[in-house]
Amino acid sequence: MDVDGMAVAMQTARGGRETLAPARLPLPEPGPDQILVRVHRAAVNFTDERACRTGLNHLSGRVEDLPFLPGGEIAGTRVDTGEAVVALSGSGGFAQYAAVAESAAHPVPAGLDAESALSVFVPGLTAGLLLEVAEPDKGDAVVVSGATGAVGTLLLRLLAARGQRHVVAVASPTVSEQRLRALGATAVLRFDDDLEPALRQAAGDAPIGLVLDSMGGPALEAGVAVLGRHGTLVSYGSSSDVPATVTPRALIPGSRTVTGFWLLDHLDRRERVSGILTDLFRDVLAGEIRPDRPQVFGLPEVQTALAATAERGRTGRVLIDPWRDET
Ligand SMILES: NC(=O)c1ccc[n+]([C@@H]2O[C@H](COP(=O)([O-])OP(=O)(O)OC[C@H]3O[C@@H](n4cnc5c(N)ncnc54)[C@H](OP(=O)(O)O)[C@@H]3O)[C@@H](O)[C@H]2O)c1
Incomplete structure (x- = not known):
């Protein structure tokens, strides 16, 4: 495929957002139960900076080793089928491609763009499942x-x-x-x-x-x-x-x-998860949920993207477009 590999944001030393920088890596090789996703957008959370500082990543449940590639929520296209998906990648989402467990990927209906899908994917699943506790x-x-x-x-x-x-x-x-x-x-x-x-x-x-x-x-x-x-x-x-x-x-x-409540403890309820996502995506397509406009950054601006998540009173998500600065 891409002989030059792919662009990523990578952390090589533990610390704050200043320890993240753009880099190039070979494309990830999907494991036996994984799929390769071409990432269109990845969501940035203020907890990503905490993960960089402490190594404890709430989106993967792991203490991450270095080098670390943050980015736990992605929207993109399955390379094998061309289907649009959102996925909980846990890490490695601030990249042009990510290998994710097939079970962590969920289809996105036609007509729903990656930014709108990410605006409700993890937040909406969390909200829906929280109200069932x-x-x-x-x-x-x-x-x-x-x-x-x-x-x-x-x-x-x-x-x-x-x-x-x-x-x-x-x-x-x-x-x-x-x-x-x-x-x-x-x-x-x-x-x-x-x-x-x-x-x-x-x-x-x-x-x-x-x-x-x-x-x-x-x-x-x-x-x-x-x-x-x-x-x-x-x-x-x-x-x-x-x-x-x-x-x-x-x-x-x-x-x-x-x-x-931790979302990752509830994801084995596949039917319920699919039902909540179907309703959320339908409501966005119907205009009943109107996500606030996101702030979108390229990989070279990853530090600015993390800083944007710390701004108080922000509405709308902070996203990475890993293709934005490709020439
Ligand atoms: N347990 C789970 O499975 C799960 C899943 C998803 C999210 N979460 C958690 O839920 C919380 C909200 O997530 P979200 O996606 O809604 O986040 P978000 O869109 O970034 O919103 C952050 C919210 O936290 C408030 N906040 C208070 N202190 C903050 C600080 N020091 N830095 C940044 N924000 C601060 C913000 O208040 P202001 O309006 O004043 O800025 C805002 O209401 C986070 O703590 C996240 O880790 C947990």
Whole structure:
């Protein structure tokens, strides 16, 4: 095929985004259960920089060796069949080609471009499956922290679609309340509010049945404190990077639950995963989900792409186009 190999973004020494640089490598050889994907776009997450710094990659579940090729979510074309797919590559996605497990690839319907598919693939799957961990009564209040993010906005939309009457969004001060209400929030709080009393006030008389927390730290602790009887807090991220303390004994009154969620633990539910993706892709094609415009960077700009993911109040995904700077 390509005798000159392919362009990638590669890390050769542990550290921050400055340790990533463009490089050329031979095309990956797919293993027995793998397929080769020509990558059209790869999603960049702020956790990619954490993976570069610590080696711990949440999208592969591995502590990565050096040299490391980040990039866990891709959209592209199967080289063997020409079919459009999205795939959880775990790593190696910031490249023109990636070898991925065939079971990690999902077809993308005709007419849906790679950017739109990536805007809902992992965030939408996460949101859809998160809402199956605990099912609150329709009259309970549900709290969504990190509500402006890709997962948070889709959680608001799904909660509104299922008729949840009280949805409290905890969000960046820079994103308009109007926008969050349009997505389905019935109350909007800001990260810097004194969260525990603010959550109680926002929920009013409704018991807080479910807290979906991606921030960790004080937001998680406030979420546990306000949970109602039989309520559940699901921790699925730690964007604040601040540790939280939860005392099991404090969960006894009210028979409350604190649990975790990791997408990779749910992907063996193939039919459910396919069903959620089919619905998401249909809704994007129908214009019912309108993803915010992404920021797209070439491989030589990989450090700038990582910096863009750290910008607070950002809406829309950050993507790599690995062909952009080809001459
Ligand atoms: N457990 C799983 O399987 C799973 C799957 C997907 C995602 N996640 C996690 O879910 C969280 C949200 O993911 P996403 O795809 O929605 O991310 P995203 O689109 O990049 O949004 C990030 C969200 O986190 C907030 N945030 C708070 N502190 C931040 C910081 N220091 N740096 C960057 N963002 C910060 C942002 O708030 P502002 O609006 O103020 O910027 C924003 O709401 C992440 O923690 C991610 O790791 C977990």
